[in-house]
Structure formats: structure tokens, C-alpha cells
Amino acid sequence: MRISLIDDYEHLDEDVEYIIENILQENDNSGDFKKLEEEFYCILANSCDCIECKNEKCSHGGSYEIKNNKLLLKEARGCDDLIYECNENCFCSRSHSMCLNKLVQFGPHEGLEIKKFHDKGYGLITKEFIPKGTFICEYAGEVLTKNEAFKRDQLNQASNKMNYIFCLNEISMTSKDEKIQTFIDPSRKGNIGRYINHSCDANCEIISVRVDSIIPKISIFAKRDICAQQEITFSYGDVDANNKTKMCLCGANICKIYLPNISFS
Numbered sequence: 001m002r003i004s005l006i007d008d009y010e011h012l013d014e015d016v017e018y019i020i021e022n023i024l025q026e027n028d029n030s031g032d033f034k035k036l037e038e039e040f041y042c043i044l045a046n047s048c049d050c051i052e053c054k055n056e057k058c059s060h061g062g063s064y065e066i067k068n069n070k071l072l073l074k075e076a077r078g079c080d081d082l083i084y085e086c087n088e089n090c091f092c093s094r095s096h097s098m099c100l101n102k103l104v105q106f107g108p109h110e111g112l113e114i115k116k117f118h119d120k121g122y123g124l125i126t127k128e129f130i131p132k133g134t135f136i137c138e139y140a141g142e143v144l145t146k147n148e149a150f151k152r153d154q155l156n157q158a159s160n161k162m163n164y165i166f167c168l169n170e171i172s173m174t175s176k177d178e179k180i181q182t183f184i185d186p187s188r189k190g191n192i193g194r195y196i197n198h199s200c201d202a203n204c205e206i207i208s209v210r211v212d213s214i215i216p217k218i219s220i221f222a223k224r225d226i227c228a229q230q231e232i233t234f235s236y237g238d239v240d241a242n243n244k245t246k247m248c249l250c251g252a253n254i255c256k257i258y259l260p261n262i263s264f265s
């Protein structure tokens with residue numbers, strides 16, 4: 001755990017454990033778990049040796065920029081750009097020099113609040129104005145194997161429970177045909193991100209950010225300005241034509257009527 005990560009949020013429900021970063025699921029003695037465990041504890045070796053990581057010249061740089069004294073996601077960044085933040089192995093960390101490539105690793109935005117909605121359970125709102133490009137929080141929980149995610153999803157569906165499992169799909173850099181899938185479940189152990197509801201006209205987007213692990217951090221950024229008291233939302237994905245089970249209650253004009261389900265393909 002990084003000492004610099006500050007997260008003072010709490011769950012309202014005592015049955016849910018508050019964790020500030022992803023943790024690995026329990027060992028189920030499967031081969032898939034062994035592989036996931038290796039990835040989870042593998043440290044990324046791509047450290048930079050900049051005196052000051054101020055811009056694209058840093059091997060990690062170019063994704064964030066300072067606007068009105070705030071470090072925000074850069075407007076002009078390419079959609080396919082992967083974000084690797086500087087980490088403890090970088091020269092900037094040892095020398096405590098200027099670094100603009102550290103954001104997600106410091107923890108969630110302040111001023112978020114869990115609010116009870118009458119129709120869709122809890123949701124997350126902001127007490128203050130949030131400018132476009134602000135990092136809101138990570139969607140942190142248990143990192144699962146695909147098999148475990150599938151099993152938990154089946155149980156959730158059978159008991160008509162809320163679904164918290166998120167599947168992040170990334171295209172491999174080495175083979176375009178290969179998909180990298182990361183399954184995060186904050187239903188039993190998670191952070192403040194677990195309260196973010198879906199909207200068909202979401203004000204936030206998901207961006208994968210890596211700091212010192214191969215496992216990406218599912219990071220939620222504001223994709224437009226968000227006013228005080230507004231609900232924070234992101235899109236859970238596309239609605240699967242063969243799995244229209246839950247009604248979407250986002251209330252957007254462009255609502256697609258059904259809530260997207262997790263896709264395992």
C-alpha cells in the first residue's frame with residue numbers, strides 16, 4: 001500500500017469492507033488463480049529517469065495537464081493512449097522532483113457523498129463543482145479470475161441481486177486479436193467507486209491507469225463539468241440484445257431503457 005494514498009471514505013453498510021486499493025480474490029487453488037496471482041504481484045519495471053516529469057518527454061508523460069492549479073486529464077490526449085503513472089521506482093520519486101504523472105495513485109477526489117435514491121439504491125454525488133478531466137476515484141475491489149467472476153455473476157442473477165462486477169476489456173499491445181480482461185468485484189470489499197450508478201448519458205468515463213502493477217486501475221474521470229449535488233455516473237457498457245433483464249432508471253433523454261449487463265465474451 002502506498003503511504004501517499006489518502007482515502008477517508010467509509011461504507012454505510014457494515015457488511016461491506018472498505019478497501020482503498022484492489023485486493024486479490026481468495027485462492028481457489030485453480031490454475032487461473034495462480035496466473036492472476038503472478039500478475040497481481042508483478043511489479044512494472046518501466047521507471048523513468050527524469051529530473052522533472054513535466055510533459056511528454058517523460059516516458060510516462062503526456063496524459064495529465066495543470067489547469068487552474070488542478071492536475072486534470074489532458075483534453076487533447078489520444079483515446080488509445082495507455083496511462084502509466086510514475087511509480088516509486090522512478091527517479092522523480094527518489095529525488096522528490098516535480099512530477100505531473102501521478103494522480104490516480106493519490107486516491108479519490110474530496111467532497112463525494114453516498115446518497116440513497118428511491119429507485120436504484122445508493123448512488124454517489126458531489127458536494128462541490130467538479131471540472132472536466134478531474135479524477136473522481138478508482139473502482140476498486142476484489143480482482144477476480146474470469147471463472148470466479150462468472151460464478152458470482154450467475155449467483156447474483158439467480159438471486160436478483162445488484163451487480164457490482166466490472167469487466168474491463170483492453171486490446172493487447174502485442175497481439176491485436178488478444179483481449180486483456182480485468183474483473184473487479186467491490187460487492188464485499190470495495191471503495192467509494194462501488195456506489196456509482198450507470199447512466200446512458202454519463203458525466204464520467206472509465207480510463208485504465210497502471211502505476212506499478214500490470215493489473216490496471218479502473219479509473220473514473222469527469223468527462224464534462226459536474227455541478228454540486230449532481231450524481232456521478234459512468235456507462236456500464238452496451239446493452240446486450242439477448243440479455244435485457246433490468247430496466248435502466250437513469251432518466252436521460254437518450255436512455256436505452258435497459259441496464260447493460262456484464263459481458264464475458
Ligand SMILES: C[S@@+](CC[C@H](N)C(=O)[O-])C[C@H]1O[C@@H](n2cnc3c(N)ncnc32)[C@H](O)[C@@H]1O
Pocket residue numbers: 119120121122123161162163164194195196197198199247248249250259
Ligand atoms: C455498482 S452498483 C451501483 C450502486 C448501487 N446502486 C448500490 O445501491 O450500491 C450497480 C447496481 O446499481 C443499480 N443501478 C445502477 N445504475 C442503475 C440505473 N441506471 N438504473 C437502475 N438501476 C441501476 C443496479 O441494481 C446495478 O446492478
